[in-house]
Amino acid sequence: MSTFDYSDLATLAGEFGPEADRLSEHLPSWLDAVPDAVRRARQIASLDPPERARVLRVLERADLAELLDHASPHDGADVLADLDAPTRALALTNAAPDVTAEILRLLPDDDRDRAQRMLPEDQQRVVAGLLSRPENSVGARMTPHVTAISEGLTIKEANRAARAQAADTETLAYVYVVDVDGALVGVMSFRDLVLAPGDALVHEVMDTDLLSVDADCDQEQAARMLIGNHLFALPVVDGGRLIGIITSDDVADILDEEFTEDAERQGGSNPLETPYLRASPLLLWRKRIIWLLVLFIAEAYTGTVLRHFEAELDEVVALSFFIPLLIGTGGNTGTQITSTLVRAMALGDVRLRDMGRVIVKELSAGSFIAITMAVAAIIRAWTLGVGVEVALTVTLTVAAIVLWSSFIGSVLPLLLRRVGLDPAVVSAPMIATIVDGTGLVIYFEIAKLIMF
Amino acid sequence: MSTFDYSDLATLAGEFGPEADRLSEHLPSWLDAVPDAVRRARQIASLDPPERARVLRVLERADLAELLDHASPHDGADVLADLDAPTRALALTNAAPDVTAEILRLLPDDDRDRAQRMLPEDQQRVVAGLLSRPENSVGARMTPHVTAISEGLTIKEANRAARAQAADTETLAYVYVVDVDGALVGVMSFRDLVLAPGDALVHEVMDTDLLSVDADCDQEQAARMLIGNHLFALPVVDGGRLIGIITSDDVADILDEEFTEDAERQGGSNPLETPYLRASPLLLWRKRIIWLLVLFIAEAYTGTVLRHFEAELDEVVALSFFIPLLIGTGGNTGTQITSTLVRAMALGDVRLRDMGRVIVKELSAGSFIAITMAVAAIIRAWTLGVGVEVALTVTLTVAAIVLWSSFIGSVLPLLLRRVGLDPAVVSAPMIATIVDGTGLVIYFEIAKLIMF
Numbered sequence A, B: 001m002s003t004f005d006y007s008d009l010a011t012l013a014g015e016f017g018p019e020a021d022r023l024s025e026h027l028p029s030w031l032d033a034v035p036d037a038v039r040r041a042r043q044i045a046s047l048d049p050p051e052r053a054r055v056l057r058v059l060e061r062a063d064l065a066e067l068l069d070h071a072s073p074h075d076g077a078d079v080l081a082d083l084d085a086p087t088r089a090l091a092l093t094n095a096a097p098d099v100t101a102e103i104l105r106l107l108p109d110d111d112r113d114r115a116q117r118m119l120p121e122d123q124q125r126v127v128a129g130l131l132s133r134p135e136n137s138v139g140a141r142m143t144p145h146v147t148a149i150s151e152g153l154t155i156k157e158a159n160r161a162a163r164a165q166a167a168d169t170e171t172l173a174y175v176y177v178v179d180v181d182g183a184l185v186g187v188m189s190f191r192d193l194v195l196a197p198g199d200a201l202v203h204e205v206m207d208t209d210l211l212s213v214d215a216d217c218d219q220e221q222a223a224r225m226l227i228g229n230h231l232f233a234l235p236v237v238d239g240g241r242l243i244g245i246i247t248s249d250d251v252a253d254i255l256d257e258e259f260t261e262d263a264e265r266q267g268g269s270n271p272l273e274t275p276y277l278r279a280s281p282l283l284l285w286r287k288r289i290i291w292l293l294v295l296f297i298a299e300a301y302t303g304t305v306l307r308h309f310e311a312e313l314d315e316v317v318a319l320s321f322f323i324p325l326l327i328g329t330g331g332n333t334g335t336q337i338t339s340t341l342v343r344a345m346a347l348g349d350v351r352l353r354d355m356g357r358v359i360v361k362e363l364s365a366g367s368f369i370a371i372t373m374a375v376a377a378i379i380r381a382w383t384l385g386v387g388v389e390v391a392l393t394v395t396l397t398v399a400a401i402v403l404w405s406s407f408i409g410s411v412l413p414l415l416l417r418r419v420g421l422d423p424a425v426v427s428a429p430m431i432a433t434i435v436d437g438t439g440l441v442i443y444f445e446i447a448k449l450i451m452f
Helices: A009-016 A020-033 A037-045 A049-058 A061-070 A073-082 A085-094 A097-105 A109-117 A121-131 A155-166 A190-195 A219-228 A248-266 A281-299 A301-308 A310-315 A323-346 A352-384 A388-418 A428-451 B009-016 B020-033 B037-045 B049-058 B061-070 B073-082 B085-094 B097-106 B109-117 B121-131 B155-166 B190-195 B219-228 B248-266 B281-299 B301-308 B310-315 B323-346 B352-384 B388-418 B428-451
Strands: A148-150 A174-178 A184-189 A233-238 A241-247 B148-150 B174-178 B184-189 B233-238 B241-247
Touching: A009 A020, A009 A037, A009 A049, A020 A049, A037 A049, A037 A061, A037 A073, A037 B219, A049 A073, A061 A073, A061 A085, A061 A097, A073 A085, A073 A097, A097 A109, A097 A121, A109 A121, A148 A155, A155 A190, A155 B190, A174 A190, A174 A233, A174 A241, A184 A190, A184 A233, A190 B155, A190 B190, A219 A233, A219 A241, A219 A248, A219 B037, A219 B248, A241 A248, A248 A323, A248 B219, A248 B248, A248 B323, A281 A301, A281 A428, A281 B323, A281 B352, A301 A310, A301 A428, A301 B323, A301 B352, A310 A428, A323 A352, A323 A388, A323 A428, A323 B248, A323 B281, A323 B301, A323 B323, A323 B428, A352 A388, A352 B281, A352 B301, A388 A428, A428 B323, A428 B428, B009 B020, B009 B037, B009 B049, B020 B049, B037 B049, B037 B061, B037 B073, B049 B073, B061 B073, B061 B085, B061 B097, B073 B085, B073 B097, B097 B109, B097 B121, B109 B121, B148 B155, B155 B190, B174 B190, B174 B233, B174 B241, B184 B190, B184 B233, B219 B233, B219 B241, B219 B248, B241 B248, B248 B323, B281 B301, B281 B428, B301 B310, B301 B428, B310 B428, B323 B352, B323 B388, B323 B428, B352 B388, B388 B428
Parallel strands: A148 A174, B148 B174
Antiparallel strands: A174 A184, A233 A241, B174 B184, B233 B241
16 A cells, blocks of 8 residues: 555555545645645645545544635635535635635625625624625634733733634734724734843734735735845734734735736736636636737727828839738737836836836836847848848838837836836837737838839 | 924034034934835945035934945945045944945955955954855845844743843844754744743754755745745744844845846836946946847848848738838737736746746637737728738738737747746747748748739
8 A cells, every 4th residue: 555656645545535434534645745735725726626525524623624624715705616515614614704704705696695695693793704804805804813911911921811812813923902992002912022021011922013904905006015024924904993914924815916917908808706727718718809800999999090192002013021020029028028118117116216227227228129129120121132222121111129128118017107007017019019000000100202 | 493304414514514513413303204224325335425524524423324234235336435544444333234245346456455454353254254155146135143042941940041142133023043053953933932931941942943044045946935935034044053134134135136137128128237326338338238149140131031022022022011010019918918918927826837828828818819909900001902812911910929029028028948048038029030031931921822
């Protein structure tokens, strides 16, 4: 038996699944072989539904709660659907309330109400509080359990008080100090609680210079505040009263979500807001088609430009050979700039007042790029054997288009921010579309100057 | 005085800067008005150099160390350059060793050696250890100070031992347990240290089921392990021996860096690896020109395709009107897919074995999109008044190109992963370039079928 590979649950479930006793006998070896709880949760979630149901049936109660805590909310909802009603109630009761709330948020209204009613009354209240907050606010994402002690206690009493609350708090690092009204007035680390003399008073030892966020605060803003200040947790207040904490493990999820949205916007679609494999073709269509149509309409302008220069095109058909190359190069140059710039703006590295520096920097870099690409264009025109006039036109156009899209690419994201829009909507397709039509005008105007 | 706005250091430095005494008198009000240490560090770093030098001169030693700990490494290096040699030595000595190492990494070799020699001997050794590791490894990024206790101690003795180490450790959350050889054998939370009975033995209470990472481990992998498991810190081992920890505030920096690199790759350039505003035009040129030239050479193929169909173009010049629109739509469709898919792969949501599902999903979504765009194309051809044959050609081509780029966009990132490359290099410009040339072939083959 020692040669059996316990690191993959699918193999294990395939081998011992149908015999529930043997499966449950072998599960501990799997738990040992895969110490990473996230990998465990993923392995369970990605089993085929009948196998998953078999595994869930033999999991211990503690393992079930751990599973929900470490699975993505979507996976958690799948797992819940596999459980019978009493086990489902038990699993939800044992899971952290913020995890429960995130899973419930994904259910249809009816199912959500039914699942909520299965929770013990105090937990129902806590979960309902989380669900009542707007989805991207700190209040919706926080851990509502927090170790709080009164400022008037001694360290020894505080230790006792912390001990009494320890069973139902997620916080490892901090103990928050509140006044008689529940208002947040200070913080102590668990370390301070260990190290301070037992007869000192909490309000003598506590640190009053602490950061907190309002429950309505945007979650990304709170995440950046937490990590930038090297904190493990940030207390959440509502009208000054301590109502929860947001911890650094939430931060990574928040940043991942925000970056996914930006990446999707940059690719020219609206954010899916659901894991890719769960998105139906119709959802994909819906998130993508609007931008495609907008860009199609904008791009249709290129047809008008080309028809306007029909006489020139008819006379020198070789001009059309270079259309995709020229506008493509313009789009590529612009996309390189916007992708870098939009990200720098998201990080807060570039702000509105840097607009002048950005334009100067990009036009300087653009000049170097224009010269390099012009050389490449001469070589290409020569290899196509199109004659000196066309070659000259193409070379000058490449240089002009590179500079033009450098300008557009550096100005547009900043202008959007200026009018209060998210610069991430300046997608690669949008830049390409803008440069296509205008680039053609540049091309044919240069051609007319040189050839006609 | 109460109406003065203390939230912006630039205003403060402009008002009181030249009089050092008055500036230092007003700094505490600024510290109060801006409780977020990261914002403080940013405000200091973005002052004009002479003003920054004046502010630094009146900052207290503790504030200086805090500044370095919260500034980006680049800002930290700037600040150091402003200080006189003794203050610089003091600031570096007081900063966390991982912060010091990150700043020193940015300096030229000579300056780095000189700065290292200014540190106290034990710190020199620690910093040299960090600098000796490869840049993206956990070992380069970890905090080398970690609270470690022996497994044979009682909880009471462990408390004393933790207290003795507390002054020079960054860890708030965990105490690691080592055996006589320094090998990591367990972990206790500071909370356990408070809550466990004083006469229990550490090795009875400790949790032996703990995760750790090897010092050579890639930092992104370690970051995802840490956050996925809801940990505040992850111990770093070298040959089993505990040598440091990586904490959750490092995670956000690591994820931000990785996101930035992916965003830059997706935009078709090589990662800058430096904050945008610090990148010189020549650096921008260097990071961008290689891809631009590669794509230019690939795109040059479109000229060959068009020359191949010169006769058709000459006969029906109206065909050329639709070239940018058709290939643009193809590029947009493909970019939407790759940007979503590459991100889903980075998150681990999509893996190689999902290739079949991805292709089916994208071809289904692509069919809906093809139908919608074909309708848009009919309308556009009709408004340009190009005749039935051209209109039919354009309509069929739009549908075919959308399906073709859906296929390319869904297969390419997975194929790259298959051969061990980073799918993030499938940039928007790359997809556009691939679809441009092949899309033209589709266009003219359909045109030949219908018209010639």
